[in-house]
Amino acid sequence: xxVHEFQAKEVLRRYGVAVPESGVAATADEAEAMARxxxxxxVVVKAQIHAxxxxxxxxxxxxxxxxxxxxxxxxxxxxxxxxxxxxxEGRVVRRVLVESGMDIARELYAGIVLDRARELYVFMASxxxxxxxxxxxxxxxxxxxxxxxxPDRGLMPYQARELAYAIGLEGKQAANAAKFxxxxxxxxxxxxxxxxxxxxxxVTGQGEVLALDAKMNFDDNALxxxxxIAEYHDPHEEEPLEVEAHEFDLNxxxxxxxxxxxxxxxxxxxxxxxxxxxAGGEPANFLDVGGAADVDTVANGFRILMSDPNVxxxxxxxxxxxxxxxxxxxxxxxxxxxxxxxxxxVVRLEGTNAEEAAKIxxxxxxxxxxxxxxxxxxxxxxxxxxx
Numbered sequence: 001x002x003v004h005e006f007q008a009k010e011v012l013r014r015y016g017v018a019v020p021e022s023g024v025a026a027t028a029d030e031a032e033a034m035a036r037x038x039x040x041x042x043v044v045v046k047a048q049i050h051a052x053x054x055x056x057x058x059x060x061x062x063x064x065x066x067x068x069x070x071x072x073x074x075x076x077x078x079x080x081x082x083x084x085x086x087x088x089e090g091r092v093v094r095r096v097l098v099e100s101g102m103d104i105a106r107e108l109y110a111g112i113v114l115d116r117a118r119e120l121y122v123f124m125a126s127x128x129x130x131x132x133x134x135x136x137x138x139x140x141x142x143x144x145x146x147x148x149x150x151p152d153r154g155l156m157p158y159q160a161r162e163l164a165y166a167i168g169l170e171g172k173q174a175a176n177a178a179k180f181x182x183x184x185x186x187x188x189x190x191x192x193x194x195x196x197x198x199x200x201x202x203v204t205g206q207g208e209v210l211a212l213d214a215k216m217n218f219d220d221n222a223l224x225x226x227x228x229i230a231e232y233h234d235p236h237e238e239e240p241l242e243v244e245a246h247e248f249d250l251n252x253x254x255x256x257x258x259x260x261x262x263x264x265x266x267x268x269x270x271x272x273x274x275x276x277x278x279a280g281g282e283p284a285n286f287l288d289v290g291g292a293a294d295v296d297t298v299a300n301g302f303r304i305l306m307s308d309p310n311v312x313x314x315x316x317x318x319x320x321x322x323x324x325x326x327x328x329x330x331x332x333x334x335x336x337x338x339x340x341x342x343x344x345x346v347v348r349l350e351g352t353n354a355e356e357a358a359k360i361x362x363x364x365x366x367x368x369x370x371x372x373x374x375x376x377x378x379x380x381x382x383x384x385x386x387x
Contacts, residue, residue, distance in 0.1 A: 015187035022099035031073030035066035042101030053083035107200035129200035155185035192222035257282025298331025320351025329357035344384035348377035
């Protein structure tokens with residue numbers, strides 16, 4: 001689960017990670033009031049959306065007084081912000097973060113992710129802050145310093161010091177950075193975060209080390225242990241069809257293609273998407289209806305597929321292990337009877353009660369392309385798309 005910058009900073013603040021003074025505002029009036037609370041001088045107004053590149057898109061403004069803070073917030077709130085991560089449609093800004101201005105001496109980078117190959121967390125630091133870390137990794141990978149640490153032991157003091165020295169910090173700055181790094185590592189581990197990224201990490205003219213920006217992602221499967229973080233969930237930042245699918249316990253992710261996929265089991269779903277691409281098509285989604293799908297599950301999944309205007313053909317690929325193919329067939333027939341379908345549908349049902357499923361499909365008044373093999377199903381879907 002992704003969270004907004006102001007939410008990530010709330011989490012970090014609880015673990016002793018230094019962040020600037022700030023407040024969140026949902027209206028221009030609130031932004032102006034917050035700027036006054038912060039001293040009435042220079043503040044930064046930041047649009048809060050789940051996307052990077054906000055500064056380049058006009059979503060970060062440095063202003064000199066509360067009146068300018070109000071004007072900046074008024075220009076952002078309720079308006080889609082377009083960045084390289086949002087796509088051309090952008091994301092509507094519903095809140096802004098109003099933050100104290102900083103005396104910035106240096107901009108650095110700090111980040112923590114899971115290294116699944118080593119089964120450890122890896123802490124990354126770089127003197128190249130304020131730019132995309134992917135760009136640094138591509139052009140100057142030697143500038144990214146790494147320390148791996150066990151979550152049970154945490155980031156050790158000597159590791160934190162080595163990271164600070166490696167990115168050019170000394171004395172008070174290095175001591176403050178080491179303290180910051182250990183607190184960030186603790187926050188990451190104890191909240192089950194899969195990503196914690198501070199870019200830029202700033203050193204002030206007084207030698208303080210603070211998170212000027214903060215991005216955190218959390219393991220969905222661990223949210224039961226962190227109800228206070230689960231409350232940060234913002235459905236406005238998600239694809240509407242994905243939100244709807246979640247309500248029906250469907251695993252759905254929207255993609256950029258035009259062949260809708262309905263599959264049971266994540267592995268089969270991935271293989272189905274691969275085979276569609278191999279046949280020359282592009283999958284429009286990942287949709288796993290689960291191993292115990294019933295009529296209602298299939299009907300809801302089909303309706304969600306049909307709600308995507310990019311879908312021009314549908315491939316239903318079900319292997320009946322736990323789930324019975326006849327139940328799936330009933331769900332498909334029921335869904336197509338209730339939902340207007342203007343695209344070709346290819347069905348491949350194999351496994352438990354597959355013969356009964358074939359009879360149900362054949363006995364309906366609906367038109368299906370029925371495939372007998374995995375490869376044939378993908379090829380039929382692509383051919384139907386181009387017919």
